[in-house]
Amino acid sequence: MWMKSWLETRSRVTFALLWTASFVLLMAAPGRDMGKSSDKLGIVLSMLALAFVFVPVWLAGSGIRTQQPFGFGSSKGLHGSTLFTLSLPVSRTRLLLVRAALGLLEMVAVIVALTCVVWLFLPAVRVGTGPGEWLLYVLTVSVCASGLYGLTMIAATLVDDAWIVPFSTVAIILLWMLQFFGSVPAWANIYRPMAQGSPLVTHSVPWAPMAVALAVGAAGLLISLRIVQRQEY
Amino acid sequence: MPEVSQRGSSDPRDCVIETAGLRKSFRGLEALRGLDLRVPSGSIYGFLGKNGAGKTTTIKALMGLLRPDSGDARIFGQPIGGDAAGVEIRRRIGFVTEDKELYPYMTVAQVIRFTRPFFPRWRDDLERRYLQAFELPPKQKIPKLSKGMRSKLMLLLAICRGAELLILDEPMEGLDPAIAEDVLGVLTGLAAAEGTTIFFSSHQIADVEQIADHVCIIDQGRAVVAGALDDLKSQYQRLHVMFSETPPQSVAWVDGVERVRHDGRMLSIFASRNVEAVVDQVQSLPGASVERFPVTLKEIFLECVRSH
Numbered sequence: 227m228w229m230k231s232w233l234e235t236r237s238r239v240t241f242a243l244l245w246t247a248s249f250v251l252l253m254a255a256p257g258r259d260m261g262k263s264s265d266k267l268g269i270v271l272s273m274l275a276l277a278f279v280f281v282p283v284w285l286a287g288s289g290i291r292t293q294q295p296f297g298f299g300s301s302k303g304l305h306g307s308t309l310f311t312l313s314l315p316v317s318r319t320r321l322l323l324v325r326a327a328l329g330l331l332e333m334v335a336v337i338v339a340l341t342c343v344v345w346l347f348l349p350a351v352r353v354g355t356g357p358g359e360w361l362l363y364v365l366t367v368s369v370c371a372s373g374l375y376g377l378t379m380i381a382a383t384l385v386d387d388a389w390i391v392p393f394s395t396v397a398i399i400l401l402w403m404l405q406f407f408g409s410v411p412a413w414a415n416i417y418r419p420m421a422q423g424s425p426l427v428t429h430s431v432p433w434a435p436m437a438v439a440l441a442v443g444a445a446g447l448l449i450s451l452r453i454v455q456r457q458e459y
Numbered sequence: 460m461p462e463v464s465q466r467g468s469s470d471p472r473d474c475v476i477e478t479a480g481l482r483k484s485f486r487g488l489e490a491l492r493g494l495d496l497r498v499p500s501g502s503i504y505g506f507l508g509k510n511g512a513g514k515t516t517t518i519k520a521l522m523g524l525l526r527p528d529s530g531d532a533r534i535f536g537q538p539i540g541g542d543a544a545g546v547e548i549r550r551r552i553g554f555v556t557e558d559k560e561l562y563p564y565m566t567v568a569q570v571i572r573f574t575r576p577f578f579p580r581w582r583d584d585l586e587r588r589y590l591q592a593f594e595l596p597p598k599q600k601i602p603k604l605s606k607g608m609r610s611k612l613m614l615l616l617a618i619c620r621g622a623e624l625l626i627l628d629e630p631m632e633g634l635d636p637a638i639a640e641d642v643l644g645v646l647t648g649l650a651a652a653e654g655t656t657i658f659f660s661s662h663q664i665a666d667v668e669q670i671a672d673h674v675c676i677i678d679q680g681r682a683v684v685a686g687a688l689d690d691l692k693s694q695y696q697r698l699h700v701m702f703s704e705t706p707p708q709s710v711a712w713v714d715g716v717e718r719v720r721h722d723g724r725m726l727s728i729f730a731s732r733n734v735e736a737v738v739d740q741v742q743s744l745p746g747a748s749v750e751r752f753p754v755t756l757k758e759i760f761l762e763c764v765r766s767h
Contacts, residue, residue: 229573230573233562306558307560307563309554309556309560310562310616312522312523312524313549313552313556315547315578316546317542317545318542455542458524
């Protein structure tokens, strides 16, 4: 099942890497002046956050129906090979858990890869921060992004393949905007620890938002499992 | 139409598939309206019906892909439904889907390698035999295969599971006659050699008649005829009655007469049962002489679906 899931999501991983790489190119563009070193870190973290919040969207392959990158033309309006998958002696719970676990691993891999590239090739951001803090940053971003991943899992189990990415994108943008226009308390804001509220800036671990993100991710997983159990094909 | 006869196995323990009063609706449209089905162990069971009669819905319900609204369905005596129970049932079933879709990113060899570990009783000997017999190219990607080749691959994947029951949804659809003949041969061979129960849906009546020993005709979500094919063929008969004068216009026919057609001085009677009593009644009519004809499965099918 792991190999099958990987074959079905590898194109998404490639796309997520290209997406995040484009942000590195933007940050490292020749002649780009980002002001003081503290400003540089802030700008880089903001851009990284923007890149990372969409990684769960690109990797939203948690639905057990998903077979093609981004679902375009995957099943000609039918269920494609899903019926064959569901004829195997594997529970829907296991199918979804494998897919979700692989998607999360892929997401963490993309986050680690991009962070390493930034750390290696943008020396200005290393000023005043140690490798331990960057490790903590990766952990924080991964945990917070897992909350978003949980939301995209619901989308991936609810809507048809081709609609997963647009549906998740709109949901994540709406949630992003909520922190500016709504009154999201700091402890519940899972976006902030990826940028201005990250351990690289605050030098502390954002426990509360991380716990909220884990709770949201777990809720997303449980809701998705419930949906998949009840789904008809 | 008569009550549905369920001939064949009389002991319910010998039935691999049993449904009672199975119902399923889609947005108020009833696809299954109290389906009763009993598939004897070791039989080749043809599941016939027009498009939209409820064949695929029944198969999907049996495979746990749809949840029936009400009624009871059992496979190997176990109630269907429930994730854990379904896993154990599916371990003993080979399934061919109606659309024959497989993973587009895999080759023939990869999809076999992927499927094999799920089935502890996987038959390597059958895999080798049918890879060769079906002339399946192991390195070919699935989308490059013709529909006929995809059907053969799905059949291979179903057969090699070492399954006790094959559930095949329109296995011959889209196959050219030569390939269809191959597939029919494989299925009869499997039932004879391995004792595998084969439950297959089709609207190709000739295919069903060729290999099935039991048949169920489904119409508008209900089984209208079911039983052993030989029994049905002897039970159903067509009578041609010639009259020396004008035939009587209204006769209170005995039980068993399904349809009467007038053609000049001849009456064509389609009887579903009780044929001897029908013959006796016809012979009691003045100036009547009667001839009895066996009916084909196609005739039974057409009479059944027309009268509903």
